[in-house]
Amino acid sequence: xxxxxxxxxxxxxxxxxxxxxxxxxxxxxxxxxxxxxxxxxxxxxxxxxxxxxxxxxxxxxxxxxxxxxxxxxxxxxxxxxxxxxxxxxxxxxxxxxxxxxxxxxxxxxxxxxxxxxxxxxxxxxxxxxxxxxxxxxxxxxxxxxxxxxxxxxxxxxxxxxxxxxxxxxxxxxxxxxxxxxxxxxxxxxxxxxxxx
Amino acid sequence: xxxxxxxxxxxxxxxxxxxxxxxxxxxxxxxxxxxxxxxxxxxxxxxxxxxxxxxxxxxxxxxxxxxxxxxxxxxxxxxxxxxxxxxxxxxxxxxxxxxxxxxxxxxxxxxxxxxxxxxxxxxxxxxxxxxxxxxxxxxxxxxxxxxxxxxxxxxxxxxxxxxxxxxxxxxxxxxxxxxxxxxxxxxxxxxxxxxx
DNA sequence: GCCATAACAGAACAAACATTCTTTAACAAC
DNA sequence: GTTGTTAAAGAATGTTTGTTCTGTTATGGC
Numbered sequence: 001x002x003x004x005x006x007x008x009x010x011x012x013x014x015x016x017x018x019x020x021x022x023x024x025x026x027x028x029x030x031x032x033x034x035x036x037x038x039x040x041x042x043x044x045x046x047x048x049x050x051x052x053x054x055x056x057x058x059x060x061x062x063x064x065x066x067x068x069x070x071x072x073x074x075x076x077x078x079x080x081x082x083x084x085x086x087x088x089x090x091x092x093x094x095x096x097x098x099x100x101x102x103x104x105x106x107x108x109x110x111x112x113x114x115x116x117x118x119x120x121x122x123x124x125x126x127x128x129x130x131x132x133x134x135x136x137x138x139x140x141x142x143x144x145x146x147x148x149x150x151x152x153x154x155x156x157x158x159x160x161x162x163x164x165x166x167x168x169x170x171x172x173x174x175x176x177x178x179x180x181x182x183x184x185x186x187x188x189x190x191x192x193x194x195x196x
Numbered sequence: 197x198x199x200x201x202x203x204x205x206x207x208x209x210x211x212x213x214x215x216x217x218x219x220x221x222x223x224x225x226x227x228x229x230x231x232x233x234x235x236x237x238x239x240x241x242x243x244x245x246x247x248x249x250x251x252x253x254x255x256x257x258x259x260x261x262x263x264x265x266x267x268x269x270x271x272x273x274x275x276x277x278x279x280x281x282x283x284x285x286x287x288x289x290x291x292x293x294x295x296x297x298x299x300x301x302x303x304x305x306x307x308x309x310x311x312x313x314x315x316x317x318x319x320x321x322x323x324x325x326x327x328x329x330x331x332x333x334x335x336x337x338x339x340x341x342x343x344x345x346x347x348x349x350x351x352x353x354x355x356x357x358x359x360x361x362x363x364x365x366x367x368x369x370x371x372x373x374x375x376x377x378x379x380x381x382x383x384x385x386x387x388x389x390x391x392x
Numbered sequence: 393g394c395c396a397t398a399a400c401a402g403a404a405c406a407a408a409c410a411t412t413c414t415t416t417a418a419c420a421a422c
Numbered sequence: 423g424t425t426g427t428t429a430a431a432g433a434a435t436g437t438t439t440g441t442t443c444t445g446t447t448a449t450g451g452c
Contacts, residue, residue, distance in 0.1 A: 002396090002397050002398035002399070002448090002449070002450090003397080003398055003399045003400080003447075003448045003449045003450095004398095004448085004449070005398090005399065005400090005446090006400070007399090007400085022312075023313070024221070024222070024308075024309055026222035026223045027222045027309075029438075029439065029440085029442085030440055031438090031439085032437075039400085040399095040400055040401050040402065041400095041401085041402075041440085041441080041442095042399080042400055042401065042402080042442090042443090043399070043400055043401085045440095045441070045442080046398090046399070046400080047399090050440070051399085051439095051441090052440070059452065060391075084251070086408075091307070101312060104308065108308070108364070109308050109309075111364060111365075111367065111368055112220075112300065112305050112308040112309065112364050112367060113220055113223075113305075113308065113309055115367070115368055116297060116367045116368060117219070117223070118217075122368060125368060126368075154377050154378075154381055155381060157377070157378065158377075158378050158381045158382070159375065161358065161360055161361040161362065161365055161378055162357065162361060164361050164364065164365075165357040165358060165360050165361030165364070166357065168304070168307060168308050168360065168361070168364065169307075169357055169360075171307065171308060171311070171312045172307055172311055172312065172321060174316060178353065181350050181353070181354075182350075182353065182354050182357055185350055185351060185354045186354070188388075188389075189385040189388070189389055190385075192385070192388050192389055192392070193384075193385055193388055196388070198418090198419070198420090198426095198427055198428035198429070199417075199418045199419045199420095199427080199428050199429045199430080200418085200428095200429085201428090202418090202429075203429090203430085225408075225409065225410085226409075226410055226411080227409085235430085236429095236430055236431050236432070237410085237411080237412095237430095237432075238412090238413090238429080238430055238431065238432080239429070239430055239431085241410095241411070241412085242428090242429070242430080243429095245413070247410065261446070268419090273448090301451085317418090345413070349448065368405070
């Protein structure tokens with residue numbers, strides 16, 4: 001009868017995700033991951049596989065734990081520009097509560113570091129950006145039903161890009177004020193555009 | 197009489213910059229740098245110092261070779277929104293000519309990878325962002341002299357953020373089209389804002 | 393309590409790594 | 423051609439690294 005696992009994926013992956021999120025992939029050693037997760041190297045290898053497998057396992061975990069809750073406000077019927085503004089304010093407040101500089105966005109970080117050289121990571125980044133973009137697209141559509149579909153898609157991609165830029169910036173600022181300023185500017189620019 | 201150097205800084209640094217720009221710091225080994233520069237490890241250590249010193253030397257080189265020329269269009273008297281548009285279009289065309297996906301922006305990449313954990317890198321990032329922001333600020337001021345100083349500063353910071361997001365995106369796209377689309381959207385949003 | 397089985401701890405391994413060191417080479421003055 | 427000097431090549435060094443391996447432990451059925 002086998003011994004029940006002390007370190008199931010549900011324990012290892014969240015801890016590893018926080019480590020990769022803050023330090024990135026190449027600057028994180030297996031030793032760092034062992035310390036962060038509390039599991040031994042054999043436990044990690046047995047349950048997940050190697051370092052790269054563990055890194056790749058963090059993306060769905062990030063989607064479930066961070067991204068989906070973040071976008072929930074945009075699921076409501078009729079959610080519009082206020083929902084986008086709420087998304088930004090909520091995420092900025094969470095970052096502020098957690099302490100700035102923060103880790104930014106796991107996916108945005110990976111987009112810069114590993115995605116250009118790892119197709120599996122690039123696929124995760126692509127899926128994540130699509131997910132964000134679709135959420136913003138729905139909200140923009142609600143906010144301005146007369147907006148052309150092509151322009152709505154482009155604006156949504158732009159909002160996604162700006163969000164990613166914001167989270168990257170949050171890795172280097174000690175105050176939430178510039179983050180909020182940028183969030184407000186984006187919303188104001190969108191509002192001006194949609195009210196034409 | 198000492199032997200003249202075969203590998204002066206002016207030879208080593210540009211080649212190393214391209215390597216760090218594409219692969220980042222931690223994913224680049226000294227062996228990679230030796231191959232990229234053509235210099236031996238002793239030549240690199242003698243002329244520059246170690247890996248970190250070489251990385252840090254790349255930022256001023258990047259400013260001189262890439263950033264200053266990019267911003268030159270905004271130095272002209274009265275340069276306004278068209279100069280900002282020109283900046284984006286020129287940089288996108290260069291990236292396209294070089295082949296996409298591209299390396300993005302060395303500083304934006306470093307902002308994500310090494311700046312959060314290396315004060316010297318963070319200082320370089322901060323200086324770079326200030327430089328961009330001041331250029332955009334001047335252009336926005338020219339475009340709309342009645343714009344409040346605080347709002348001008350905030351919009352300029354927003355343009356800087358969006359530019360960084362764009363270069364990060366360019367690391368993962370194979371076509372310049374979405375880059376151009378984003379550039380156009382930004383300019384249009386700014387134009388709409390400034391014409392109020 | 394014994395057993396078979398899988399989980400876990402951490403040592404071992406081979407390779408990769410940044411940096412230092414030793415030897416060789418290039419140079420101009422003489 | 424010799425000399426003194428520094429530059430360069432690449433081997434050597436000690437450390438770090440990701441992964442594998444061996445021994446120990448925990449487990450439930452019997």
